[in-house]
Amino acid sequence: MVNRIFNFSPGPAMLPLAALEEAQRDLLALPGVGISILEISHRSKAFEAIIGQAEANLRTLLAIPDNYRVLFLQGGALLQFAMVPMSFLRNTGKSADYIVSGTWSKKAQEEAKTQGKVHTAWDGKSGNYNRLPQQSELELDPDAAYVYTASNETIQGVQFSREPDVGGVPLVCDSSSDFLSRPVPIDRYGILFACAQKNAGPAGVTIVIIRDDLVQRSPADLPSMLNYRLLAENKSLLNTPPVFGVYMVKLVTDWLLKEVGGLEKMAAINRQKAQMLYEAIDHSGGFYQRHAEPASRSMMNVTFRLPETALDEKFLGEAKALGLVELKGHRSVGGFRASIYNAMPMEGVVTLRDFMLEFSRKYGRAGSP
Ligand code: PMP
Numbered sequence: 001m002v003n004r005i006f007n008f009s010p011g012p013a014m015l016p017l018a019a020l021e022e023a024q025r026d027l028l029a030l031p032g033v034g035i036s037i038l039e040i041s042h043r044s045k046a047f048e049a050i051i052g053q054a055e056a057n058l059r060t061l062l063a064i065p066d067n068y069r070v071l072f073l074q075g076g077a078l079l080q081f082a083m084v085p086m087s088f089l090r091n092t093g094k095s096a097d098y099i100v101s102g103t104w105s106k107k108a109q110e111e112a113k114t115q116g117k118v119h120t121a122w123d124g125k126s127g128n129y130n131r132l133p134q135q136s137e138l139e140l141d142p143d144a145a146y147v148y149t150a151s152n153e154t155i156q157g158v159q160f161s162r163e164p165d166v167g168g169v170p171l172v173c174d175s176s177s178d179f180l181s182r183p184v185p186i187d188r189y190g191i192l193f194a195c196a197q198k199n200a201g202p203a204g205v206t207i208v209i210i211r212d213d214l215v216q217r218s219p220a221d222l223p224s225m226l227n228y229r230l231l232a233e234n235k236s237l238l239n240t241p242p243v244f245g246v247y248m249v250k251l252v253t254d255w256l257l258k259e260v261g262g263l264e265k266m267a268a269i270n271r272q273k274a275q276m277l278y279e280a281i282d283h284s285g286g287f288y289q290r291h292a293e294p295a296s297r298s299m300m301n302v303t304f305r306l307p308e309t310a311l312d313e314k315f316l317g318e319a320k321a322l323g324l325v326e327l328k329g330h331r332s333v334g335g336f337r338a339s340i341y342n343a344m345p346m347e348g349v350v351t352l353r354d355f356m357l358e359f360s361r362k363y364g365r366a367g368s369p
Pocket of ligand 1: 075077104195
């Protein structure tokens with residue numbers, strides 16, 4: 001048995017063991033096919049069944065309405081930062097509203113500026129993106145091309161608990177770092193996209209859920225690979241898709257359906273995991289300092305700092321000795337970030353929590369909850 005440690009990376013991140021074990025088996029030969037998943041044709045019956053099942057699983061998990069297409073694309077979430085404004089902002093004469101809640105929505109806004117006019121509906125920069133806006137703080141343009149939001153900011157660890165109210169304007173959401181972590185009312189969105197490498201599979205495939213009327217509005221003058229309509233009409237097989245990535249999405253969603261029992265159950269587990277770490281932070285007598293405000297906290301990325309940066313290396317070193325790795329925070333926030341996506345076992349979070357309590361007792365004042 002290989003010794004797997006607890007990887008708290010923001011992504012690529014841990015995958016469910018059951019999915020990895022099945023992939024390990026199919027790496028030599030898919031049962032009944034005799035060809036490796038790495039060798040199989042994307043036009044084969046076997047792959048048709050795999051991509052069909054991946055889509056069906058996503059439709060079941062998220063209750064995706066029939067008037068939405070599910071696409072498996074390449075280029076990561078970052079390509080969606082460009083494809084969205086290329087398709088729905090460029091040449092419209094309108095501007096797009098961006099809710100800037102952290103690094104990734106800021107980056108998306110910068111990309112959009114290459115395609116057209118952009119309006120900032122809210123920007124959390126003054127608080128270094130430690131909280132999300134109230135509905136009343138949003139400056140929305142009722143005639144905007146779309147409203148853009150990131151449901152979870154991976155770097156800052158802030159997560160919307162509900163969709164902003166945007167009236168009839170299409171809502172576009174980057175759900176890369178909380179996709180499949182909880183149920184989502186898809187009908188509130190025009191487009192919801194997510195790179196796979198946090199909760200859905202390995203890097204290399206990006207899932208785009210897009211409403212039919214938007215698919216139909218894709219400008220005809222875009223290159224084919226950037227054209228949602230052509231991609232949808234060809235069922236994501238306009239060219240060779242990321243076969244292995246799609247296959248892994250199928251395995252991960254099989255796990256969510258069969259072993260976890262759906263997204264309500266996944267969300268309850270995620271809340272429990274996050275709460276354990278937030279309690280350790282809140283009850284540390286000020287030893288651990290939070291980044292995100294409690295009302296905006298992410299269930300996926302827990303961000304915190306120590307009272308003095310001189311302790312940072314000790315924290316990382318002692319954590320690593322316990323098999324707890326990739327805890328260093330992003331330089332723009334500092335400190336630490338524990339990314340606890342769906343596949344992070346409860347045991348990993350308990351081990352981290354216990355380590356945090358022990359570390360604060362050793363180096364801090366009171367420390368105990
Ligand atoms: N959006 C969010 C919220 C992310 O966390 C990331 C990656 N960490 C991205 C976008 C970029 O994804 P990709 O590298 O697949 O382009």
